[in-house]
Amino acid sequence: MTIFLQSLISGILIGGVYALIGIGLTIIYGIMRVINFAHGDLLMIGMYLTYELFTLLKIDPFVSIIITIPLMFLLGWVLQKVFINRVIGALPQNQILLTIGLGLILSNTMMLIYTSDYKILTTPYSSSSFKVLRSIVNPDKYENFYDKGNTLYDKALAAGSGEKAALLEKAGSKYAEALTVKPDQFRGLNNWGVSLATLARLRSGNTANLLYRQADEKFSQAAPLGDDDFEIAYNWGTALAGQAATNTGPEADALFAKAYEKFKAAEEIRPDSVDLLNIWSATLCGQARLKTGAAADKLYNDAYEKYTAARQVQAADNNDSDSDGGTATASRRSIAEIKTTLSQAYGNYSPQFRMKPDKRDAGISVSTPLAISFIITMALTILLYWFLLKTDTGQAIRATAQDREAAQLMGINVKRMESIAFGLGSALAGTAGALISPTYYIFPQIGSTFTLKAFIITVLGGMGSVVGATLGGIIIGVAESMSAVYISSGWKDVVVFVLFLLVLLFKPSGLMGKSRM
Amino acid sequence: MKRLLDPETTTGGASPAGVLIAITLLVFLFLFPRMVSDPYTLHIMILLFLSTIMGQSWNILGGYTGQYSVGHAAYFGTGAYVTMMLMQYRQVPPWYGMWAGMAVVVAVALIIGSICFRLRGPYFVLASIAVAEIIRLSAINLKEITNGAEGILITEIPPFKLGETVITDFLTKVPFYYIGLVLALLTIVITWLVQRSKLGYYFQAIREDQDAAHSLGINLTFYKNIALIISAMLTSLAGSFYAVYVGFIDPPTVLGLDISVEIVLICIIGGIGTIYGPVIGALVLVPLSEALRSNLIASAIFKTGIVSEESGIGNFLKENLAHAHTLIYGILVVVVILFMPDGVLGFFKALTAKKHKEAA
């Protein structure tokens, strides 16, 4: 259900942009009966325009459409006056070839200027997203309790010592409720264990011991469910180490040994975790302090080994080969030196537990740039409808599409309408290009994909129908994202083409029938 | 039906002088590799033959029957793929593989025909593109049999033997030259035969007016499919030839929309629905794009002294003109459609006719 809604929503969002592309093509076809094979290339020009405005003038892509729209309109106007105008009423194949030729000229000119390298327009929000429908999409009780527990735990960490314990207890009870709904969820068990262990740290003596034992129980349930899960092993070991520290004698030693066992398991899953190496080393260090003589020295040496390993990982992460330490000097160091180093490193060390995050598919994730572009798309579409339905020029365009000769007899300058229509189509394609530029690669040959999509959308909606193109755009957007999820992303375009052929064969007039603008 | 009555397209009557020129030309072409052994020149000649085959095979469907397919890459690529896959994975030599390629292409063409021929005008064009795209995307996705986007690279071609004698081992360009020449002549002869036959008459009737042709009792779907099959088979041959000659194919280079457009272009530039059209088209397109590719044009410009090689523009030209051959295609189509809708030769014919008229 979540996946379905997810792909439906992202399909609709991208469908809005497709609708703009389709409307542009359909207006051009409606007025001139010319199929514009350069449509995708106009979109590509819009992308580069947006790219330049962004990199040279730092204008946000969504703001830059104010500039892109008039420029693209002008480009379309000129193309119509100079080229398209000459083939109106000519054989359809000649019109098609002319626009194919224009498309080749546009894309190859851009290739000469920009080469065929991919350009990326990165805005701060390019890859950001937000979630919607959290409560509706996951009516699942378990998820609700789980989410609430997580929220409470986060609050507890931030809270002062007074409230901390109370919040942790509340969080624990939410996890408990969650697990009564679904007992076999390792995320819930892990987080429950973490909240118990965190609480145990605040307590002392028997209370602490009891809480640690409860945490231990949760982790031991979680571990087999969360197959080879690093966080569980890490938390388990950390909790055991904490418990060991509250005990003494052989009991403590047994707990320490169990903790190392868990650390070792965690290390096998992720050998390069600095946090793990640090807690391990600190724990060894803690145990060493309880011992004397050779036993203590051995533990210190082990602790130092983990310590250096942690530094090395850190150094590798920072690409910083000159950082201190290194194995070469390790063996030469005396126990005293080691002790100082370790106590400096872990004197105030307080290990952090690792929470399992919110369940990733809670709610529907919506890409921010796509959402913004959808809102702009809708605004533009409404504006366009208003223009076509309510203004004299818009009505004259529709009149020309419905009956060219009658329009001429009304005193409409149909040649002018053609220029406006091509300008408008070009502006819409360019705008679509601008709107997708934060999320798509920009390269000179991207046009043909969109040209084909534009045809499919237009044919689906009925050639010349603006309403049809709007619907067609959304349908194709949804069909694409659905087939990407349910079939495979490699085959999604095939699905769309097959859909296209089916429409051509069984309903060539399109879904909106013969309705014209 | 004006064009139908045009004696030139129907009879193709040959004068004795014409026959003499044709025979001289043929002899010259067959002796050419003996006179010129420069591999680059041979390469250009091979490309000329290939373009002629591609243009001529489209001509049968697009030029004579009036069905503007912009999806011929489907047949070109399928032929190329079947031949290469058989050679790479089944060790079938290409001179058998190409027949298999043709067989597969006929099957594909029949499917495509049954879908697309129900449609007319722009819808037919769009459907033909869609089908070619489906095949291209399938070639990318069916990794197990096509090797996906990586394409197929062959390093050696098995020598061609008759019995035990090795005819050729394909180590130079000469064998490719002769294969290309023979295939080009074959397509020209087939087109000529078709044009002169009753079949050609039906094709042209369909081109001029489908409804009228139908009312004359011509089975539209049947004859369109015949035209498509002939056209697709020859295109498939071109694809196989290309694949073996170049030794490498991948989905965009043999199945892409560019190929479909190029095939149409060859014909349009020369003049559609004529025997010589694709030949002229190849003669215009191939040298031009090769000259650009090898920077001949840039150095020619430098020689004239208009632009210095060291100047900024000079550098720009040197670096970019090589990539401009597709740009030239674009400009050529636009110019041809706007100013010479009957192709280059048609344009010059009309021009001389006009001069005659003015003189008279």
Place this chain on the structure above:
Amino acid sequence: MLTIDKLNFSYGDLKVLWDINLEVHEGEIVTVVGANGAGKSTTLKNISRLVKPNSGSITFQGEEIEKLESYQVVERGIVQVPEGRKIFSEMTVLENLRMGSYVKSARKARETNVERVFGMFPRLKEREKQLGGTMSGGEQQMLAIARGLMANPKLLLLDEPSLGLSPLFVKIIFEIIQEINRQGVTILLVEQNVFKSLRIAHRAYVLETGRVVLTGGGTDLLDNEHVKKAFLGM
């Protein structure tokens, strides 16, 4: 008001009009009658510049108009109501009327003109919001004429307004034509309904195979033996 002098026109190789001379004076109803294919509609299309003549001149109020585009002719006050009505089928009645007053000179008077034509055609007022394509033939013809009036024409060209209509509607249409004329609009009417159109015409022309063969007063021509024989079946 309108003078056509030696107009020749052909569709490709097919010559349709041969040296047509025609005159319309201000305030008149002038009818052009003739059989199918005689060139009546083509004459109108030449005036409204939908087609370009081979030779000859067309003068309107002292201005040569044969070089103008269609929309410029409309701006001069010549409005054609086309054969087959050519209603914008996906537009409402009101939108169709608005399109009728698209030219700048007519836009100012749009609202009063809408009221005026609704006064003349109350049926259209009732169907104000209906799509043009969904109306009956008679209603569409009314709309077409009303739409033509929206441009404040000086000269209204009517191309076969009674074609395909029921007798009742034919009667109404002819009454309306006379009414429009009384309001001061000059009318050039092309009709196959020879009897009715000659009866309302001040003057008339008879076209046969692209040539003017007869001209005279409308009622005079009704009595003409040739007209009687050729068109009225008497």
